[in-house]
Amino acid sequence: DLEVGHQLEYPKEMQNKYIVSKTLGSGACGEVKLAFERDTHTKVAIKIIRKSKFMTDVLPEMQDKPFNIETEVGILKRIDHPCLIRIIDFFEGKDFYIVLELMEGGELFDKVQRPARLSERTCKLYFYQMLLAVQYLHKHGIIHRDLKLENVLLSSREENCLVKITDFGQSKIIGETSLMQTLCGTPDYLAPEILHFAGTAGYGRSVDCWSLGVILFMCLSGYPPFSKKSARPSLTEQITSGNYCYIEEVWKDISRDAFDLVQKFLVVDPTKRLKIEEALEHPWLQDEHMRHTFQQLLAQTQNMRVKPEPLTLVPPGRKRDYHEDEKTGP
Ligand SMILES: C/C(=N\O)c1ccc(O)cc1O
Numbered sequence: 001d002l003e004v005g006h007q008l009e010y011p012k013e014m015q016n017k018y019i020v021s022k023t024l025g026s027g028a029c030g031e032v033k034l035a036f037e038r039d040t041h042t043k044v045a046i047k048i049i050r051k052s053k054f055m056t057d058v059l060p061e062m063q064d065k066p067f068n069i070e071t072e073v074g075i076l077k078r079i080d081h082p083c084l085i086r087i088i089d090f091f092e093g094k095d096f097y098i099v100l101e102l103m104e105g106g107e108l109f110d111k112v113q114r115p116a117r118l119s120e121r122t123c124k125l126y127f128y129q130m131l132l133a134v135q136y137l138h139k140h141g142i143i144h145r146d147l148k149l150e151n152v153l154l155s156s157r158e159e160n161c162l163v164k165i166t167d168f169g170q171s172k173i174i175g176e177t178s179l180m181q182t183l184c185g186t187p188d189y190l191a192p193e194i195l196h197f198a199g200t201a202g203y204g205r206s207v208d209c210w211s212l213g214v215i216l217f218m219c220l221s222g223y224p225p226f227s228k229k230s231a232r233p234s235l236t237e238q239i240t241s242g243n244y245c246y247i248e249e250v251w252k253d254i255s256r257d258a259f260d261l262v263q264k265f266l267v268v269d270p271t272k273r274l275k276i277e278e279a280l281e282h283p284w285l286q287d288e289h290m291r292h293t294f295q296q297l298l299a300q301t302q303n304m305r306v307k308p309e310p311l312t313l314v315p316p317g318r319k320r321d322y323h324e325d326e327k328t329g330p
Pocket residue numbers: 024025032045047085100101102103104105106107153166
């Protein structure tokens with residue numbers, strides 16, 4: 001069947017290293033499979049990016065934005081942070097296969113679906129980690145550009161767990177722009193529109209801050225700030241006017257500090273929107289207990305070094321079990 005079909009189509013070198021199992025999730029470009037590394041039996045996640053399903057095939061207007069696997073894999077190979085997903089392997093065959101660390105808790109998206117709601121304490125623990133992850137990205141000139149609940153993964157089914165951001169398929173690396181070079185020289189002959197444009201350039205990072213505001217709103221309230229459910233105003237009008245849906249019944253149980261932080265992210269003018277560094281200094285996140293919990297979770301993962309197998313010495317005189325000889329087999 002389809003499963004077997006795909007099994008046979010995985011690259012040989014990937015099949016030699018991993019046993020691919022069930023589907024964990026699926027998105028626009030393919031799905032994520034659970035897999036087991038043959039040698040160590042560790043569980044991994046394999047993200048399959050179907051070549052055939054690139055938007056360029058189905059959406060002609062995507063022709064000028066071909067999917068850039070190099071960006072996603074290139075960024076994954078460069079980043080190193082406990083709150084960002086780690087790449088383990090990469091294979092190219094009929095499709096692209098990115099082997100990533102497995103996050104047993106799955107997507108944050110599934111924890112925020114009504115009627116399920118996260119406690120404010122848990123929202124704070126998760127959001128603090130998202131801020132640290134995005135602070136790291138922005139410091140390294142990377143804008144994620146697709147931050148959403150589906151791209152925030154939980155390391156375990158425990159409520160107190162590590163959170164990691166994934167999916168860098170839409171990310172952008174901010175390089176030295178020609179505008180920056182232009183502005184280094186004297187503007188004697190520079191047209192005014194270039195200087196006007198310079199006033200708004202470089203706000204790419206702020207798009208991630210808006211998305212974080214939407215994520216925090218949904219984690220705290222359980223519903224989206226902007227939605228197409230209400231016909232008027234339209235979804236785009238709600239967003240461009242910053243007109244989020246405020247349900248008193250829901251927000252009355254949530255602290256002022258939490259809602260204040262949401263409001264400072266959901267600011268339409270990117271120059272006035274809260275930045276990551278400012279958010280990390282916001283009163284809601286000056287919570288020593290929460291930060292201590294995060295440090296403890298981090299320490300646990302660093303202590304989970306692979307412990308060497310205890311030596312099983314066979315006491316003298318005892319018959320060796322039949323299978324032990326196999327270990328010394330060819
Ligand atoms: C992409 C990914 N890990 O890297 C993943 C995606 C979905 C899921 O349920 C579990 C996972 O580990």
